[in-house]
Amino acid sequence: MLFGCGGKETPSASSEEAAESGRAEWVIGMSQCNLGEPWRVQMNLDIKQEAEKHPEIKIIFKDAQNDSMKQRSQVEEYISAGVDLIIISPKEAAPLTPPIAAAYEKGIPVIVLDRRILGDRYACFIGADNKKIGKAAGEWIVDKLGGQGRLVELKGLMTSTPGQDRHSGFRDGIKGSELEIIFEADMKWLEPE
Secondary structure: OOOOOOOOOOOOHHHHHHHHHOOOOEEEEEEEOOOOOHHHHHHHHHHHHHHOOOOOEEEEEEEOOOOHHHHHHHHHHHHHHOOOEEEEEOOOHHHHHHHHHHHHHOOOOEEEEOOOOOOOOOOEEEOOOHHHHHHHHHHHHHHHOOOEEEEEEEEOOOOOHHHHHHHHHHHHHHOOOEEEEEEEEEOOOOOOO
């Protein structure tokens, strides 16, 4: 599961009662930025399968359909509903920072997955070092092209932190080479152009 403590678990009477009655004791709101990418669908399935092992946990899944304002509303709905925990894979940092911070200020822990938000008003971030990934890609291309050539850079969604960080890291990775970027485009991860 995504949370826990070390040591042997001793279920409380209320946990045992919740398990026996089928009543959820912990309600988790999960907001996925989109389900258009197979790995995000799998992420939701993995979370669901793990939660099914714990009858005291209920998860409410929502798909923001690649819409930051819709995802913002989802977080606000979770806050109003009084969920115990919010898990979010945010589409974009800036529009989702205020509702995530509001949840955190109200005492609702928030786990941010994959894409960062602005500031530090959340309980935990789980994700890759996208700057390092971008830099490794840049260094790889320098090696493969012998440090010379012309490149086209097709970027991810540039309003998302992975897109920004991978682009920045890529540019760091090719710095000092004789590679020339002749064209670049924001491919927005999903939308064909």
